[in-house]
Amino acid sequence: MQLKMTEQGDIVSLTVEEERMDAHNSGDLKEQMLQLFDEGKCNLVIDLSAVRFIDSSGLGALVSGFKNASAREGNLKLCCLQPQVHSMFELTRLHRVFEIFANLDEALDSF
Amino acid sequence: MSRRVKVDITVPNQTKYLGVIGRIGESMAYSLKGYRGNRRELAYHLNLVLTEALANAICHANNCDPDKDVRVLISASDQDLTIKVFDQGQGFDIDALAQHKAPKGAEGGRGIQIIFKLMDRVRYLQEGDQNVLEMTKYF
Numbered sequence: 001m002q003l004k005m006t007e008q009g010d011i012v013s014l015t016v017e018e019e020r021m022d023a024h025n026s027g028d029l030k031e032q033m034l035q036l037f038d039e040g041k042c043n044l045v046i047d048l049s050a051v052r053f054i055d056s057s058g059l060g061a062l063v064s065g066f067k068n069a070s071a072r073e074g075n076l077k078l079c080c081l082q083p084q085v086h087s088m089f090e091l092t093r094l095h096r097v098f099e100i101f102a103n104l105d106e107a108l109d110s111f
Numbered sequence: 112m113s114r115r116v117k118v119d120i121t122v123p124n125q126t127k128y129l130g131v132i133g134r135i136g137e138s139m140a141y142s143l144k145g146y147r148g149n150r151r152e153l154a155y156h157l158n159l160v161l162t163e164a165l166a167n168a169i170c171h172a173n174n175c176d177p178d179k180d181v182r183v184l185i186s187a188s189d190q191d192l193t194i195k196v197f198d199q200g201q202g203f204d205i206d207a208l209a210q211h212k213a214p215k216g217a218e219g220g221r222g223i224q225i226i227f228k229l230m231d232r233v234r235y236l237q238e239g240d241q242n243v244l245e246m247t248k249y250f
Contacts, residue, residue, distance in 0.1 A: 020129075020130050020133075022126070022129050022130070022133075022162050022166065023126045023129060023162070023166035023169075023170060024126035024127055024129050024130070053133070053155070053158060053159075053162075055129075055159060055162045055163055055166065055222070055225075056163060056219070056221040056222040056225055057166060057222075059221060060218040060219050060221070061218075063216060063217070063218045064218045066216075067216055067218070084151075084152075084155045087155075088159075091225065091228060092221055092225070097216065
C-alpha cells in the first residue's frame, strides 16, 4: 500500500494513496500504524481522499488503529472521505465510532 | 424473455485478484437492462459483495493457499443478478455468522453481514465437492 506520512507537532497524518482498501492491502496500513504506536506517536489522522473503495478489511484496519491509539491515550481521526466510502461507515455504523472531518485542516485543529 | 448473461471466472487463490473481480461486478451494474435504481450505488455494492465473498473464500475457506483456485460465476437477467463464489474449504454455518453482530469496536466479522445487508437472498450450499456462497439481488 502506498502511504504518505506527514508530521505536524505530535500529530501524524497518513494519506492512503490507493484507490482501493481491501483484504489485499489493508494489513500494510495496520502495520504502519503499529510501528507509529511503538514509536510513541499515538495521534493520527488518516486521509482517505484518494480511496474510492473500502471493504470490511479496510474498515477493520482503521478500527484496529483507533483501538490501539485510544489504548495509548491517543486518538485516530479520519478525513476527506468520498461519498461512497462514507456510506460504508454508515452501513456498518462505524460513523458513530470515528470522528470524521471534511478536510485535513479541520482534523488537525480538532486535537 | 431475454437470455441470461453469464460471466465465469477462475483466479488463483490470492487477494491481489480482489480488485479485478470487483471491477467486473461494477461494470456489470452499468450493463443490466432491467435495473431501474441508482446504478452507481449498485456498482459499488456489487464490487463490495464480490470483494467480501472472494476474500472470505481466499483467506478463510481456502486458508490463503496460493496453489488453490477460486471460481466466481456471475449470472444476470432482466429480473435478477446472482453471484456464486466457490471454495474448497470445510464450509461454515452461514446462519450463525449472519446472526452474530460484530461488537461496536470489533476489528473483523463484518464481511458476511455486509453481504446480507446488500443482497436479497444469501445461501451457502454444497455443489459436488465444493461449497458455494450464492448471493442474489432482485430488481
